[in-house]
Amino acid sequence: MWLPEPTADHEDMFMPISYLPLLILFVIILLFAIVAIGFPTLLGPRRTSKIKVEPYESGLTPFVSPRRRFPIHYYMTAVLFMIFDVEVIFLFPWAVLAKKLKVFGLVEIGLFFLILIIGYIYAWRKDAFTWER
Amino acid sequence: MNLLDPQTIAPWFIKVVGSLGLSAFWTQLIWDVIGSVSLVLFAIVSILFIVWLERKFAARVQDRLGPNRVGPYGLLQTIADTIKLLTKEDITPATADRVSYNIAPILAVFSVFMVMVVIPFAKGVSGADLNVGVLYITAVSSLGIMAALMAGWSSDNKYALIGGFRVVAQLLSYEVPMVMAMVSVVLVSGSMSLQKIVGAQAGGRWFFWVMPAVFLLYLTTALAENERTPFDLLEADSEIVAGYHIEYGGIKFAWFFLTFFLNTLFLASFAATFFLGGWRGPFAEQVPILGFVYYFLKTTLVIFFMMWVRATWPRLRIDQMMSFAWKVLVPTSLVLVMITAIILKLGLSPFWETGLLLISNLAVILVVLGFLGRALRLGIERPKRRVVA
Amino acid sequence: MVMRVVFVVVSLFTLVMAFMVVSHPTLFSSALYLVATFLGVAGLYVLLEADFLAVVQVMIYVGAVSILIIFAIMLSRGMMGKRTSSHNRQAKWVALASLLLAILLLYFITVLMRWPAVQAGPVPAGAIQMLGQDLVGRYVVPFEVASVLLLVALVGAIVLAREREI
Numbered sequence: 001m002w003l004p005e006p007t008a009d010h011e012d013m014f015m016p017i018s019y020l021p022l023l024i025l026f027v028i029i030l031l032f033a034i035v036a037i038g039f040p041t042l043l044g045p046r047r048t049s050k051i052k053v054e055p056y057e058s059g060l061t062p063f064v065s066p067r068r069r070f071p072i073h074y075y076m077t078a079v080l081f082m083i084f085d086v087e088v089i090f091l092f093p094w095a096v097l098a099k100k101l102k103v104f105g106l107v108e109i110g111l112f113f114l115i116l117i118i119g120y121i122y123a124w125r126k127d128a129f130t131w132e133r
Numbered sequence: 134m135n136l137l138d139p140q141t142i143a144p145w146f147i148k149v150v151g152s153l154g155l156s157a158f159w160t161q162l163i164w165d166v167i168g169s170v171s172l173v174l175f176a177i178v179s180i181l182f183i184v185w186l187e188r189k190f191a192a193r194v195q196d197r198l199g200p201n202r203v204g205p206y207g208l209l210q211t212i213a214d215t216i217k218l219l220t221k222e223d224i225t226p227a228t229a230d231r232v233s234y235n236i237a238p239i240l241a242v243f244s245v246f247m248v249m250v251v252i253p254f255a256k257g258v259s260g261a262d263l264n265v266g267v268l269y270i271t272a273v274s275s276l277g278i279m280a281a282l283m284a285g286w287s288s289d290n291k292y293a294l295i296g297g298f299r300v301v302a303q304l305l306s307y308e309v310p311m312v313m314a315m316v317s318v319v320l321v322s323g324s325m326s327l328q329k330i331v332g333a334q335a336g337g338r339w340f341f342w343v344m345p346a347v348f349l350l351y352l353t354t355a356l357a358e359n360e361r362t363p364f365d366l367l368e369a370d371s372e373i374v375a376g377y378h379i380e381y382g383g384i385k386f387a388w389f390f391l392t393f394f395l396n397t398l399f400l401a402s403f404a405a406t407f408f409l410g411g412w413r414g415p416f417a418e419q420v421p422i423l424g425f426v427y428y429f430l431k432t433t434l435v436i437f438f439m440m441w442v443r444a445t446w447p448r449l450r451i452d453q454m455m456s457f458a459w460k461v462l463v464p465t466s467l468v469l470v471m472i473t474a475i476i477l478k479l480g481l482s483p484f485w486e487t488g489l490l491l492i493s494n495l496a497v498i499l500v501v502l503g504f505l506g507r508a509l510r511l512g513i514e515r516p517k518r519r520v521v522a
Numbered sequence: 523m524v525m526r527v528v529f530v531v532v533s534l535f536t537l538v539m540a541f542m543v544v545s546h547p548t549l550f551s552s553a554l555y556l557v558a559t560f561l562g563v564a565g566l567y568v569l570l571e572a573d574f575l576a577v578v579q580v581m582i583y584v585g586a587v588s589i590l591i592i593f594a595i596m597l598s599r600g601m602m603g604k605r606t607s608s609h610n611r612q613a614k615w616v617a618l619a620s621l622l623l624a625i626l627l628l629y630f631i632t633v634l635m636r637w638p639a640v641q642a643g644p645v646p647a648g649a650i651q652m653l654g655q656d657l658v659g660r661y662v663v664p665f666e667v668a669s670v671l672l673l674v675a676l677v678g679a680i681v682l683a684r685e686r687e688i
Contacts, residue, residue: 019261019568019573020161020162020165020261021165021168021169021250021260021261022247022250022260022261022568023528024162024165024166024168024169025169025172025173025246025247025250025260026247028166028169028170028173029173029242029243029246029247030243032173033239033242033243033388036219036384036388037235037238037239037384037385037388039219039384040219040220040221040222040223040383040384041223043219043220045222046222047222048224050227052224053224053225053226053227054226054227055226055228055229055288055289055290055291055380069596069597069598070298070593070596070597072597072683073302073455074298074301074302074593074596074597075590075593075594075597075679075683076679076680076683077302077305077306077455078302078305078586078589078590078593079590079675079676079679079683080306080309080459080676080679081305081306081308081309081586081589082582082586082587082590083672083675083676084309084463085308085309085312085581085582085585085586086582086586086668086672087669087672088309088312088313088316089268089578089581089582090657090665090668090669091316091470092267092268092316092319092325092650093574093650093651093653093654093657094654094657094658095316095319095320095654096319096323096324096325096650096651096654097323097651097654097655098320098323098474098477098478099320099323099477101658103478104658105658106474106475106478108658108662108665108666109474109658110471111666111669112665112666112669113467113471115666115669115670115672115673116669116672116673117467118673119672119673119676119677120463120464120467122676122677122680123676123680124460126680126684127684128680128683128684129455129456129459129460130452130456131451131452131455131456158524230548230550230551232551233551233554263573264573264574264647264649264650265573265574265577265650268574268577268578268581269577271581271585272577272578272580272581272584272585273580275580275581275584275585275586276580276584276585278585278589279557279584279585279588279589282589282592283554286550286592298593298596301589305586305589308585325650
């Protein structure tokens with residue numbers, strides 16, 4: 001009821017055939033990963049001690065959790081990346097058929113670029129690209 | 134079946150297995166399983182070789198001998214190392230987050246293995262010739278960023294956490310110009326399918342000759358995406374020991390190691406595919422099996438270049454690295470995309486189009502190098518204050 | 523048959539991961555489970571033959587948004603490693619109420635609603651070209667507005683991050 005009944009000619013195909021290798025590679029790598037990670041747990045020695053499972057800190061005993069606050073540059077980098085990433089997503093469908101488009105298509109993308117370049121210049125002027133601070 | 138033409142193997146196989154009475158779906162499934170297993174095996178065997186090659190090459194550059202004990206010329210050294218890593222004790226730090234600590238190496242290897250399905254090895258031979266091939270590469274690679282973050286956080290170690298965040302910032306920053314370089318390639322070839330991109334480079338019109346600036350841009354970002362010198366900050370031993378995989382040992386470390394070299398292999402093969410004509414070469418159309426040879430030759434060439442850089446160059450500082458990405462590479466890549474789009478719209482004959490693209494690319498290289506040299510002479514890139522994290 | 527199995531596996535994975543997001547005590551782990559949820563959604567898009575959408579889902583949500591979320595978590599004070607309970611005293615009643623609501627909604631959506639039947643057919647070969655055509659043709663205004671939106675997001679982030687200097 002809650003799954004659509006497949007039609008007769010659709011029965012054997014379960015997804016676009018070009019994605020079948022992806023699914024199979026996915027499963028095979030998963031199997032491979034599980035086997036390879038499981039292998040040393042079976043084969044390797046097991047002699048744990050309290051010192052051995054401590055986090056490595058150049059021989060010192062860690063006394064404070066490393067999970068502290070981090071500087072804001074990382075966040076800025078992620079924001080900048082996301083904005084350019086979204087822009088790229090818009091660019092690709094255009095790039096595929098840019099040759100066939102008329103001049104107007106170029107103008108539209110030029111406008112799109114221009115607005116982003118304004119943002120880029122603003123970010124530069126506000127020193128968003130400078131790491132030290 | 135014609136052994137000289139690998140394209141005919143799949144139909145032949147499907148015919149043979151189909152005659153045994155299996156349905157078309159199961160035949161396809163068996164064929165895909167064989168293909169996937171051979172892809173994975175190919176990758177692992179080439180990694181064993183590439184690791185040996187890199188150690189030997191770096192040793193020769195630095196006037197050392199390199200591995201020379203196990204097997205002839207030390208060829209079996211990596212196999213011995215693998216066996217050693219496989220039989221090591223499996224340690225999880227007491228304070229680590231067990232789930233993500235164990236999933237991170239798997240995810241890391243996963244992200245690079247899944248990428249190889251789109252590589253065109255020869256004419257008509259690739260795991261899956263996706264319509265969104267180029268985007269697929271960038272999407273799957275972004276899983277690797279997640280793996281680094283997971284590894285760094287879950288280890289509960291200062292060095293790991295700082296290394297993890299550093300490497301994420303680096304990978305994010307260099308992904309923007311890399312994807313922009315790919316946009317230029319897609320613009321000229323008019324397709325995101327990798328087979329079609331190779332197809333667009335017919336007649337010796339490799340994109341390397343058409344867009345050398347884009348090629349250089351791609352190569353630079355590939356070095357950074359691969360965390361290689363001069364962008365190997367996560368391995369800055371003097372600062373953060375070993376970066377995000379410091380707490381990993383035995384097989385789990387081996388997986389990060391494998392990821393690193395798989396990344397080298399795939400970034401090099403994409404450089405070969407996008408810019409050096411992929412499987413194209415003399416007689417590759419008539420005798421498709423030659424495509425494998427050309428593909429391997431070109432990939433090895435790019436890998437050699439990366440090894441050469443790694444063996445000889447010093448390391449950048451993190452602020453230099455970040456401002457190089459955002460202040461030099463990103464604007465260059467934007468300009469290159471715009472120039473390419475405009476030149477393609479001029480409606481010139483193919484000869485003039487190629488020539489104009491080449492000239493403008495050379496001009497871009499000169500201008501960028503000029504600006505860079507001037508900035509370095511003026512010392513603009515010198516930091517005012519030191520950074521810790 | 524196989525399609526159904528894959529669909530059930532992918533949806534169950536997505537649902538379980540989504541549940542882990544809201545119930546895990548560590549905020550950072552919740553973010554990681556959110557990544558898994560995004561991946562599951564991408565898998566659903568692949569099953570719908572929407573390859574471009576699936577790739578974009580992974581690229582934007584896994585590659586950018588979740589990293590942004592994680593960086594935001596580590597910016598905030600004391601949120602990185604601390605275990606906080608994600609339940610309060612009303613959790614039981616809220617769970618019951620949401621379950622009832624979910625059943626009600628599912629009933630409405632699947633049984634009562636008469637959805638217009640769309641002929642299922644193969645995805646046209648040049649789907650991405652068509653998308654690009656629409657982006658610079660029919661939907662050119664939303665397309666340009668999207669770039670303005672990105673600009674606003676960029677400026678906003680910079681203003682927030684560099685508050686003291688303005």
